[in-house]
Amino acid sequence: MKWSTFLERFNDCAVIEPAMVYAGESNPDALQAQLSRWVKAGRLIKLARGKYALAPPYRRVDLPLEHVANRLMYPSYMSMESALAWYDLIPEA
Structure with missing residues (x-):
């Protein structure tokens, strides 16, 4: 497969x-x-065995850490406290 494809x-x-x-x-x-x-050339980033992400110059979407963590450690979830802090709904965060 070609890189452009x-x-x-x-x-x-x-x-x-x-x-x-x-x-x-x-x-x-x-x-x-x-x-x-492609990993050696710097086009891909190897996150874990069998998990890759596009290097920043080629990436069109951001890498939300929560999503990446879920893909690396599946099944996993985000705690309610983290979700509330994400939306600035709790003052301690």
């Missing part, structure tokens, strides 16, 4: 997983090697 498909995704990339492709080994090359 990859970018067109996944520039709206905060976290990219290999299963998303492999969908509809015939050679997953070649795609895994390509993902590794």
